[in-house]
Amino acid sequence: xxxxxxxxxxxxxxxxxxxxxLAHHLRDVCGLKATNIGCDTTSCGACTVxxxxxxxxxxxxxxxxxxxxxxxxxxxxxxxxxxxxxxxKAFREEHGLQCGFCTPGMVMAAIGVLADNPDPSxxxxxxxxxxxxxxxxxxxxxVRAVQSAAKAGPAAGQVPQSxxxxx
Numbered sequence: 001x002x003x004x005x006x007x008x009x010x011x012x013x014x015x016x017x018x019x020x021x022l023a024h025h026l027r028d029v030c031g032l033k034a035t036n037i038g039c040d041t042t043s044c045g046a047c048t049v050x051x052x053x054x055x056x057x058x059x060x061x062x063x064x065x066x067x068x069x070x071x072x073x074x075x076x077x078x079x080x081x082x083x084x085x086x087x088x089k090a091f092r093e094e095h096g097l098q099c100g101f102c103t104p105g106m107v108m109a110a111i112g113v114l115a116d117n118p119d120p121s122x123x124x125x126x127x128x129x130x131x132x133x134x135x136x137x138x139x140x141x142x143v144r145a146v147q148s149a150a151k152a153g154p155a156a157g158q159v160p161q162s163x164x165x166x167x
Contacts, residue, residue, distance in 0.1 A: 005066045007032070008076025009160060016063045023047040025063035026073055034074035034104040038133075045132030048105035048112075049073050050159050055112035057105075057131070072159040074104035077111075079160070086156040087111050087149045096145030098136035106132050110146045114157030119150055 004013040007030055014029050026035040026049065038046035040059045047058040050072040077085035087107050090096065097103040106129065113120060113128035120128065125146045126139065134142065149156035 001064060003063050003067055005063075005069045005071055007071045008073060014063075018062070018064060020063045021059055022049070022051075022061040022063050022066050022071070023058035025066075026058060026071070029063075032073045032075050036101055036104060038101065042131070043133070044102070044105075045109055045129075046102050046105040048108040048132060050108060050111065053159075055109055072108075074107055076160060077107070085111075085160075086152040087114075087145075090145040090149035090152065090156070091142075094141050094145035094148050096142045098134070102132060102134045102136075106134065106142060110142075110149065111157055111159065113146060114150055116157075118154060118157055120146070122147070 001016060001018055002013055003016050012030070016025060016029065023035055023037050026032045027037065035049055035058055036046035037059060038044035042057045042060050045057060048055055049058045051061065051066060052069050077088055087110055091103065091107055109129055109132045113125060116128065117124055122143050125143045129142065
């Protein structure tokens with residue numbers, strides 16, 4: 001079946017199997033490898049992306065369900081000149097990663113946290129990221145990165161093209 005969607009600002013139409021998950025579509029068809037697949041059961045959040053302004057675990061969405069949608073992955077956050085999104089900058093500056101496997105999904109989920117609450121407490125950040133697992137860290141630097149991004153202003157809770165993000 002044919003599926004059309006806008007991925008990171010680029011319109012595309014692809015032939016896909018009806019049961020193809022969005023996570024596999026993004027990785028295998030679109031070639032966007034930042035969307036990691038850690039569990040295929042919604043447990044880890046490594047595959048979190050933004051679809052029509054909502055953060056979703058792409059291992060729970062069929063590619064066909066994204067028909068006509070705006071999809072943003074980690075690769076779509078940086079500006080056309082390569083300038084990092086405020087959340088990406090904060091994760092880099094605050095060392096909010098270790099091995100990096102969870103980082104793309106964590107960054108996308110963190111954008112959703114700030115879209116819901118632009119000035120969250122540490123506890124609210126931790127609660128907002130509950131569905132995203134990091135097996136390497138104690139989350140301290142991740143929480144610090146989200147707090148740092150919040151101080152950068154409202155852009156930290158938005159994806160390019162001024163899509164509003166909600167969880």
